[in-house]
Amino acid sequence: MAMKIQEDCIACGACLPECPTESITDGDIYVIDPATCVECVGHYDAPRCKDVCPVDCIVKA
Numbered sequence: 442m443a444m445k446i447q448e449d450c451i452a453c454g455a456c457l458p459e460c461p462t463e464s465i466t467d468g469d470i471y472v473i474d475p476a477t478c479v480e481c482v483g484h485y486d487a488p489r490c491k492d493v494c495p496v497d498c499i500v501k502a
């Protein structure tokens with residue numbers, strides 16, 4: 442149960458501070474750690490990173 446960032450990530454940085462479990466790492470393309478991503482269950486009604494991503498490049502892993 443985790444979300445995944447696809448190759449069309451533009452490294453804008455919007456998702457990183459929004460993650461309640463600090464599962465996102467920056468880089469040329471940002472990466473979500475599947476070991477700690479909980480798809481925001483217990484924090485938000487929907488995956489927060491996906492909601493804030495301007496290019497909609499985050500999908501279910």
Ligand code: SF4
Pocket residue numbers: 443444459460461462463464465473477478479480481488489490491
């Ligand atoms: S779905 Fe939620 S917990 Fe998972 S990486 Fe995105 S913001 Fe973090």
Ligand code: SF4
Pocket residue numbers: 446449450451452453454455456457471490493494495496497498499
């Ligand atoms: S919000 Fe989307 S485009 Fe921006 S860094 Fe995160 S995954 Fe990449």
